[in-house]
Amino acid sequence: MRDNKLRMLSFLMFALGAGVSSVSHAKTLKVCYDQWPPMTIFPTKEVPERGVVIDMVEQIYSSKDYSLEYFEVPLARGLDMVAEGLCDMLPEYLYSKNSDNAFVYASEATFSYATAFVVRKSDSWRYQGIQSLNGKRIATGPGWDYSSMSAGYQHYIDDPANSDFVEVIAGYDDVVDRIFHMIKEDRVDLYADNDLVLQYVLNQLDLNDDLIIVRPGFEKQLVEMPIFSKQMPVEKRQDLINIWNEGRLAMKGKEEQALLKKYKVSLEK
Structure with missing residues (x-):
């Protein structure tokens, strides 16, 4: 009887040890x-x-x-x-x-993401370097940094001389959605981002009849x-x-x- 109890106790201790071991190695x-x-x-x-x-x-x-x-x-x-x-x-x-x-x-x-722009479908604008931004109303988010893709673009939107043409859209997680609607409503003209992000948002918002993605984007990839x-x-x-x-x-x-x-x-x- 005592031997059986000892065997049972040994088995329980082994099982418990194995369980602790498996948890510790998870x-x-x-x-x-x-x-x-x-x-x-x-x-x-x-x-x-x-x-x-x-x-x-x-x-x-x-x-x-x-x-x-x-x-x-x-x-x-x-x-x-x-x-x-x-x-x-x-x-x-x-x-x-x-x-x-x-x-x-x-x-x-x-x-390594290619970049692109989104504009109204009726807009014939295409990016042809920084000079092509003149007179266009650009949307961006607070503190967003494009310098790794285009130092010239980052300088352009940071330049106080262009502040009347740069709209900074504040918010938490719906900034890009709101920018797309603002372009549709002719409140801004263009927005630059990762090409895949632009494709996805355009589909999610069902705005393919109103907006278009234009390429190429910036000189360097993200x-x-x-x-x-x-x-x-x-x-x-x-x-x-x-x-x-x-x-x-x-x-x-x-x-x-x-x-x-x-x-x-x-x-x-």
Whole structure:
């Protein structure tokens, strides 16, 4: 009887130990991201998708047995959370050689985005350098930085001499939607952004009869990279970066196109 009790006790202790061990080895990736449809989306009951880039992150890390925990926050807060170690990564941030010391970039970009403009369908305007902006009413958001794509454009919208022609639209997550409606209503003339964002918003707002995307956009592409917190142990951070770099390379081609198609946008447009 005593032997049976000892055997049972030993079994229970082994099972408990195995359970604790499996919990301690569970891998969770904490991901901060901001709202930038269709690349990153705050899900709702009506639209549960999280966007092209978050789908990529999910596929890449879940294939390595990570579970993902998401924090949907404005970009500035997301950067702070990565710096503080509250998030392990943020999937898209403008690449800069002079980056903040609080994080480390991966080597593989999420995307290198072509830019474009949106104007009224009746407008024959096309971007032909900074001089072609003269007299056009330009929409932008507060503090938005275009300098990595076109230093000339950034200088133009920052120049006090052009302030009467630059409309800064404040807001949280509907700024681009409102800009599209303002262009339709002839309150501003043009807006520049990532080509995929323009495609997505145009479709979502059903404004294809009123507005048109015009290309080419700026001289340089917008390069967005994942960033990883320096608060993690170096070995863990490098492992996460390696998983991303290898996974993103493997997704180029058909898998990448399938994800874009899910959100009704295309690199070929």
